[in-house]
Amino acid sequence: MGRLFDAAAVLLGACEVPTFDGEGPMRLEVMADSNEKGTFPFEIENGQIDWRPMFWEMLTSDLRPPSSVLSARFHNTIVEIIFECLSRMDGSLPVLFSGGVFQNRFLVEGIKKHPSFNESRMFFSSYPNDSAIALGQAAWGMSNTEQGIAEY
Numbered sequence: 001m002g003r004l005f006d007a008a009a010v011l012l013g014a015c016e017v018p019t020f021d022g023e024g025p026m027r028l029e030v031m032a033d034s035n036e037k038g039t040f041p042f043e044i045e046n047g048q049i050d051w052r053p054m055f056w057e058m059l060t061s062d063l064r065p066p067s068s069v070l071s072a073r074f075h076n077t078i079v080e081i082i083f084e085c086l087s088r089m090d091g092s093l094p095v096l097f098s099g100g101v102f103q104n105r106f107l108v109e110g111i112k113k114h115p116s117f118n119e120s121r122m123f124f125s126s127y128p129n130d131s132a133i134a135l136g137q138a139a140w141g142m143s144n145t146e147q148g149i150a151e152y
Contacts, residue, residue, distance in 0.1 A: 001078075001101045004051065008074045011058060012067045022100055028071050032106045036072035039080050044088075049081060072106075079110040086116070098125035098133055 002025065009015045009024030014031055018024050040054035054077055058070055086095060102108060102124060111117060127135075 001099070004078075005101060005104075007055075008058070008071070011055065012070050012074070014067070014071065025101065025104065028074070029104045029106045031068050032071040032075050033066075033068040034072070034106070036069045037076065038069070038073045039077045040073050042077060042081055044081070044084060049085075075104075075106050075110055078107060079114055082111065083114055083116045091121075093121075095122045096125060096136060097123070098127070098130070098136060100129045103129070 002022070005025035005028060006018070009018075009028040012028065012031075014027040015024035040057050042054050043050040054074070058074065061070075064070075097108070097111065108124060111122075112119075
C-alpha cells in the first residue's frame with residue numbers, strides 16, 4: 001500500500017522526488033484537509049481492487065479542487081476500500097492494521113471514525129513500520145497448515 005501512497009503523493013504534488021522512504025506519504029498526510037469527507041470511485045471484482053477510477057477522477061476532475069481536498073479524498077477512499085474488503089471477509093476474525101501506512105494519523109483516525117469500526121476486533125500494531133507484518137504472515141501460515149507444517 002505504500003507504493004499507492006507514493007503514487008498519490010506524486011500525482012498531487014506532495015513529493016515528486018522523495019529523499020527518504022515514506023516522505024511522499026508523510027507529506028500527503030500533512031496536506032490532507034481534515035474537513036473533507038468526499039471519496040473517489042473504486043471497484044472490487046473477483047477479489048481485485050481496481051484503483052484506476054480513483055486515479056482517473058483524481059487527475060481529470062472538471063472543477064479541480066485544491067490538493068488538500070484531493071489528498072483527503074484519497075485517504076477517505078482508502079478507508080472505504082478497507083471496510084469494503086473487510087465486509088467480504090469472515091467477520092469473526094480479528095483484524096490487525098500493521099505497516100508504515102498505518103502510522104498515518106489521518107488514515108487511522110478515518111478508520112476509527114468509520115461506522116463499521118469495531119474496536120473489539122480491529123487492532124493497530126504498536127510495532128513501528130513493517131516489523132509486525134512477519135508476525136502476521138507467520139500466524140496466517142500456522143493457521144493454514146496442518147500441525148504447523150507448511151507445504152510448498
